[in-house]
Each structure stands twice: as C-alpha cells, then as structure tokens.
Amino acid sequence: MRPNVSQWWDALRASTLTGMDGLGAYLGGEGLTLVQVRKNLSGIQVGRWSTYPFEPGKMEELGLVLPETVSAWGLESCPVSLAVSPHLAFFRQASLPRAAAENLAQVVAYELDRFLPLPADNLLYGFQVLAETETEIRLMLMAVPRDQVEMCLRLLTEATLRPVAVELAPVAAAKVFALSARPLPPSWLLLLLLDNSFELTHIQGAKVKAFAQARNLQGQDLSRAILAQVDGLAAARPQPQALGIYGRGGADFKVGPLKKHELEVIYPSHLPIPGLQPEMNLGEVLPAVGAGLSCFGPAALGVNLLPPAARAAIRLGRFSFTTMLLLVFLGLSCLWGASAFIHTRVELFRVNRQIAGLSQEAKEVEGLLKESRALAQQMESLHKIAQSPDKLGILKELTQLIPSNTWLFNLRLSKQYVNLSGMSSAASDLIPLLDKSGLLKKTEFASPIVTDANKLEHFKIKAEF
Numbered sequence: 001m002r003p004n005v006s007q008w009w010d011a012l013r014a015s016t017l018t019g020m021d022g023l024g025a026y027l028g029g030e031g032l033t034l035v036q037v038r039k040n041l042s043g044i045q046v047g048r049w050s051t052y053p054f055e056p057g058k059m060e061e062l063g064l065v066l067p068e069t070v071s072a073w074g075l076e077s078c079p080v081s082l083a084v085s086p087h088l089a090f091f092r093q094a095s096l097p098r099a100a101a102e103n104l105a106q107v108v109a110y111e112l113d114r115f116l117p118l119p120a121d122n123l124l125y126g127f128q129v130l131a132e133t134e135t136e137i138r139l140m141l142m143a144v145p146r147d148q149v150e151m152c153l154r155l156l157t158e159a160t161l162r163p164v165a166v167e168l169a170p171v172a173a174a175k176v177f178a179l180s181a182r183p184l185p186p187s188w189l190l191l192l193l194l195d196n197s198f199e200l201t202h203i204q205g206a207k208v209k210a211f212a213q214a215r216n217l218q219g220q221d222l223s224r225a226i227l228a229q230v231d232g233l234a235a236a237r238p239q240p241q242a243l244g245i246y247g248r249g250g251a252d253f254k255v256g257p258l259k260k261h262e263l264e265v266i267y268p269s270h271l272p273i274p275g276l277q278p279e280m281n282l283g284e285v286l287p288a289v290g291a292g293l294s295c296f297g298p299a300a301l302g303v304n305l306l307p308p309a310a311r312a313a314i315r316l317g318r319f320s321f322t323t324m325l326l327l328v329f330l331g332l333s334c335l336w337g338a339s340a341f342i343h344t345r346v347e348l349f350r351v352n353r354q355i356a357g358l359s360q361e362a363k364e365v366e367g368l369l370k371e372s373r374a375l376a377q378q379m380e381s382l383h384k385i386a387q388s389p390d391k392l393g394i395l396k397e398l399t400q401l402i403p404s405n406t407w408l409f410n411l412r413l414s415k416q417y418v419n420l421s422g423m424s425s426a427a428s429d430l431i432p433l434l435d436k437s438g439l440l441k442k443t444e445f446a447s448p449i450v451t452d453a454n455k456l457e458h459f460k461i462k463a464e465f
Contacts (some may be wrong), residue, residue, distance in 0.1 A: 020341035022295025023080040023161060024288035026169060027152050033284040036073055037292030044179060044405050046275030048073055049285055059151055066159040079314060080156050081165040083172035083291035084144045086199055090116055092141040092209035101137060115141055122146050124166060126303035128207045140208050142168050142303055162312035165294035170201040171208060171302035172290030177244040178301060181272050187234060188242035192283055193249035198226055202233045206300040227257050234261045247283040269406060346437060401437050420461040434463060
C-alpha cells in the first residue's frame with residue numbers, strides 16, 4: 001500500500017503545474033546557450049540544453065536553428081530570459097549627490113554617459129542602491145549593449161518565444177547558488193573560473209556589491225590574481241563567509257590559499273537541482289538556468305535590464321482537469337483535517353475553562369474542609385477537657401477531708417483514677433475516711449506503708465471516681 005501511495009504522490013508532484021516551463025538563454029561573445037528549466041512541486045529541474053556557436057557579428061545565423069529547437073523541445077510561446085556575459089556588459093560603481101534621491105532614476109539616466117563608455121541610448125541598463133550617506137548615494141550600475149541584446153531577443157521572439165527579462169550572467173548564476181540546500185550567508189562570493197580567466201562577484205544581501213574579472217592569465221598568475229581579489233573583498237564588512245565556484249577550471253582550483261578567510265566552499269554538485277550534470281558547460285549553463293528562473297516571476301537578487309514595456313507577461317502553466325480535481329481533493333482533505341484539529345482545540349479550551357472554574361470551587365471546598373477539621377479538633381479537645389475531672393475541686397475536697405496529721409505531696413488524676421502519695425502519723429485511717437466520704441471508691445494502698453525515723457508513715461493510695 002505504501003509504495004502505491006508513494007508512486008501516486010510522485011506522479012502527482014511531477015504532473016502538478018505541468019506547463020510551467022521556462023527557457024534560460026546565455027549570450028556570450030561567440031555563442032548562445034539554451035537551457036530548459038521546469039518548475040513544479042518537486043522544485044527546479046533542468047531539462048534539455050544546447051549551445052549554438054556563431055561567428056562574431058553574425059548572430060543572425062541562428063535565425064533558422066532556433067525555431068527548429070524550440071519546436072523540437074515543445075516550448076512554443078514559452079517565456080525566455082537572457083543572461084549576458086560580462087564580456088559584453090558593464091558593472092560600474094558610481095556615486096551621486098544625496099540630493100539626487102528624489103528623482104534618482106532620471107538623474108542616473110542623465111549621468112549615465114559619465115560612468116559608462118557607451119551613450120545611454122545604446123544601452124539597456126539598471127542600477128541598485130548600495131549605500132546612502134548624508135552627502136552621497138553609492139550605486140552599482142549594470143548595462144548591456146542594446147544592439148546585440150535586441151538582435152538576440154528578436155531571434156528568440158521569431159522562434160515564438162516571449163522575452164521576460166535580461167540580466168547579467170554572474171547575477172543569474174548567483175540565483176542558482178541561492179538554491180543551495182544550506183542557506184547562504186548575507187555576504188558571499190561567486191567565482192567563475194575558466195582556463196585563463198575568472199569573474200569574481202561579491203553578493204551582499206540581494207545586491208551586487210562588487211565585481212572583478214581578468215583574462216589571459218596562466219597558472220600561478222591566475223591563482224595570485226584571484227587571491228588578491230578575494231583578500232580585498234574579505235576586508236569588506238560584513239565579511240564574506242562563503243564562496244561558490246563554477247566553470248571549467250573550478251574542479252581543479254586549489255582553495256588552500258583561501259582557507260585563511262574561512263570561506264565555506266560551494267560547488268554546483270551541492271545544488272539540489274535534478275538534471276544539472278558535471279559534464280555540462282556549467283560556465284554557460286548555470287547562468288542560463290538562473291535566467292530561466294526569471295520566467296517564473298521576479299527574483300529578489302539582481303536587476304531586470306529589459307524595459308518594462310518590452311517584457312512579456314508571465315503566465316502560470318495550465319492545470320489538467322485531473323490535477324485540478326486532485327488538488328481540490330487534497331485541499332478539502334487538509335481543510336477537513338484542520339477543522340477537526342481546530343474543533344478539538346476549541347473543545348479542549350472549553351474543558352480547560354470549566355476545569356479552571358471547578359478548580360476555584362474545589363479550592364474553596366478544600367478550605368472549608370480544612371476549617372471544619374480544625375473546628376472538629378477543637379471540639380474534641382473541649383470534649384476531652386469537659387470529661388476530665390475537676391482537679392481543683394477534688395484537691396479542695398481532699399484538703400478538707402484528710403486530717404491535720406496527714407500531708408499530701410503528690411496527686412495524679414486521670415479520667416477514672418486518682419493516685420495519692422504522702423505521709424501521715426496514722427495512714428491506715430485514711431482508707432475508711434476516703435471511702436466514707438463518697439468522693440472515691442475502691443480505695444486501697446498501692447504499696448506497703450513505710451515508717452520513717454520520725455515515725456511518720458509514707459503511703460501510696462489509688463482509687464476510682
């Protein structure tokens with residue numbers, strides 16, 4: 001039974017949200033990489049992928065192959081997002097006066113020519129605010145050349161695809177590493193390592209704080225350049241605590257020199273994304289996968305450089321009727337379970353309130369019981385006192401009864417008995433005297449009479465009332 005349920009659940013997860021496919025594209029200087037990205041209840045999955053090379057300046061050669069690929073993959077009218085290589089793009093830090101905050105977007109558009117080598121009209125650009133002080137605003141500018149990117153988007157559109165986003169490749173790859181099974185720290189580094197070049201991106205929160213790249217470096221020169229950049233970024237606050245590495249040279253890179261920074265190293269193999277294989281050209285596939293994530297909605301990390309008017313609408317995939325019924329059934333089952341739980345909690349709350357009220361009454365009853373027990377003990381004590389003989393009265397009568405030649409030095413009284421000790425010149429006369437008085441009965445000596453040197457008789461008498 002359990003295997004059948006497990007198989008049914010796996011099938012449901014795989015079929016739910018069927019059609020939520022996205023296509024991620026990576027544009028480099030000499031090729032275009034396409035990756036199919038699917039999102040369902042199982043998470044993100046990588047499907048088919050392919051790279052289409054072209055000669056510099058001849059991207060239009062892809063106009064025939066792209067429609068065939070899209071049709072073969074069954075992705076007609078699928079949303080597509082484009083990640084652009086930093087070799088074709090720009091990262092720039094810039095500062096503007098604090099007064100520009102009120103109309104920051106307009107001021108950035110006006111001042112863009114001052115920070116980038118191309119006019120603003122020739123760029124698709126965006127920016128992130130890194131920090132604000134009392135005097136200035138620090139920005140990270142990101143831009144791509146309009147002509148190359150728009151040509152690529154036109155080819156994708158002619159293949160029936162719907163462009164939804166344009167972003168820089170390091171930012172797109174960072175979104176993939178953000179899917180790591182272990183949450184990334186607020187500040188971390190992302191390193192693309194190729195045979196003779198690298199790209200190093202500093203991510204802080206959801207922003208690109210810094211970017212550095214170098215080309216045409218070999219062996220130790222490449223390692224020293226990377227170490228120098230990491231040393232510089234490690235001085236930032238908060239200090240980076242993790243390092244993501246991908247690309248052809250990532251598997252062979254020696255992280256030993258970076259151990260002094262205590263960075264947690266994350267490789268693509270640590271990412272829980274089915275279909276992501278080591279034999280792929282991850283330097284291009286990972287940014288394409290990250291771009292594909294934008295097909296399912298905006299992400300917190302990065303900036304969409306595509307103007308809003310040019311963005312296609314993001315539509316969720318269609319549900320099959322069976323899937324919809326199954327989801328309705330699951331929803332109603334969850335609702336029934338939740339209502340039963342809530343009803344139980346309400347009943348438990350009501351019972352607890354009743355118990356709380358009874359507990360106060362029980363405390364009052366317990367107090368009355370304690371008080372009644374105390375009164376009963378007092379009554380018993382008084383009853384015992386009432387049943388006890390009147391010691392003063394008996395002592396008075398004995399004093400009047402015994403003759404003057406007799407002295408008592410010990411008198412012990414109980415409920416029924418009395419014990420007398422004393423001395424007398426004629427102790428034997430005391431027994432008839434006490435019996436005759438009617439005060440005592442069964443009067444007798446408790447021990448033999450002893451005569452002392454003064455001829456006084458010491459006696460002990462016991463009797464009953």
